[in-house]
Amino acid sequence: MTHFDARTFLKTVFDAAVASAMPGPAILTHLPDKPRGRCIVVGAGKAAAAMAAAVDAAWPDVPLSGIVVTRDGHAEPAGRIQVLEASHPVPDHRSQEAARRILAAVQGLGPDDLVLALISGGASALLALPRPPLALADKQAVNHALLTAGVGIGAMNLIRKRLSAIKGGWLAQAATPARLVTLTMSDVPGDDPGDIGSGPTLPDEGTNAQALTILAEHAIKVPDAVRRLLEQPDPPRPVAPVRSSCHVIVKPADALHAAAAAARAANIPTLILGDRIEAESREVGRMLAGIALSARQHDLPAPAPLLLLSGGETAVTIGQGPAGRGGRNMECALAFAVAAQGAPGIWALMADSDGIDGTEDAAGAIVGPDTLSRARNMGLDAASYLARHDSYSLFAATGELLITGPTRTNVNDIRAVFIG
Known part of the structure; x- marks a missing residue:
């Protein structure tokens, strides 16, 4: 030519x-019914700040507060919703603190309240709260090993959920008894919402045995504390609120x-x-x-x-x-x-x-x-x-x-x- x-x-x-994937228009068409009580907005991911800004602008008449965390350099003002930044793709202490603050934000709510969870790609690293007795250094070591071993995103997130106190549905359990609505933007092949940001508001279907198999298949060395945790029986699964729904609002x-x-x-x-x-x-x-x-x-x-x-x-x-x-x-x-x-x-x-x-x-x-x-x-x-x-x-x-x-x-x- x-x-x-x-x-x-x-x-x-x-x-x-990229323009078609901006979250604002999709947020507007997927907002749930307004709550009778408060709305607590929480979220994590590279699009979290833009998603939060869209919610704040759309609901000026709703008693609304919240906190989201995004990658360094991806923040923007979101009105009544606080925006934090943390490290990606390997988590840092800010990722851990953001996870703690987000869990705290959904505590003590009632059945008339709404938790609106905004999850996009990158949330796995940005919400890093190690499952006891693990330390942040253990999570960082595993994350780095997974990133350099060529592990697929589904397998990577299965392991992350097993080591987390917020991913794999633990955030959803913390929100009980409030109504929970999760709006997600997919960055994963197949658009499984449980894989987007390691599904902090969705049940974890994986097992410790599966995690160990993935590590063995890729010859990945992990800290002793991680291996000991994965060699134990699976812990109880988190229980999500009865009134819980999830919607994938933007797809690749x-x-x-x-x-x-x-x-x-x-x-x-x-x-x-x-x-x-x-x-x-x-x-x-x-x-x-x-x-x-x-x-x-x-x-x-x-x-x-x-x-x-x-x-x-x-x-x-x-x-x-x-x-x-x-x-x-x-x-x-x-x-x-x-x-x-x-x-x-x-x-x-x-x-x-x-x-x-x-x-x-x-x-x-x-x-x-x-x-x-x-x-x-x-x-x-x-x-x-x-x-x-x-x-x-x-x-x-x-x-x-x-x-x-x-x-x-x-x-x-x-x-x-x-x-x-």
Whole structure:
């Protein structure tokens, strides 16, 4: 295609996906009946502050208070609802204090009161209250080990629930006898609300034996205190309020459909490959490069011009060697570029919808036919950067980082491949 800026087009598509996932409109359409008594708003996640602000604005006439916790840099004013910040993806002492304060906020309520729980991706790390006798250091060690072992989000959250005094339904039990309504924004493949933020208001169906199996399968070493706890019989399950409901108000698929609509408005045919792709980041990058090359050379799965969209949550297994800087989306983008080998007419954007890929200041990266040549001209070997998980450093040098800042929403990864 002549006179077509593929990078700008991909950024426009990404922006449309993120805009569709902003929580304000969805909050308004899912608010429950107003309570006869008080409304206590609690919540956690990367979108928690934006969700809380929407509730405060929508209910000016309701006796309302509350507290939510979000990731550093994701806060915004929420009127009568206090907004805290804490560390992500590994929890810190502020995560523990936020969990304690949120549990305290729902104590002593009556049946006429309403607890409105606002949960979005990132809540697992932001609400870190260790189950006795564990200490915060034990939770931090487990979290770090899970993040570097390539464990899927469902298995990761199963373990987190077993070690928590607030996740897996314990927050719901603390809210009894008030009415409890949970509004969640999905960032997990399959949209299971019990996996979103490790389900602090939903029952934990996992077992200690399952947690031990996951640790063994991935050869993950955990502190002795954690292993001793998991080797004990399962503790009693939390009991949720009788009047309890949960609603997933925004899903990753919604964002992909919005991205597709933006592409079609630009007269670019689009295929959505799925919203729940889970695999090693570099393997997903190689797979998508293979599909793009097939479309370019053989018109399969469709002829160019074509946009391929996908979502989900990939993983990066670090292994034993040293690792550089990067996130799962940047690693996926670098693997895509290496596999595409500079083939003409192929570009890709791989980014996290929350604006932060891993722990870096970039949402992801946009790569194209000139990515490898840009690197070579600087004396950089893209394959070696991929081998040592140092995608951020390469893209910082080539000028291909996608930097958006915190978006205050989260519907997981957005991958867009354009074949022109």
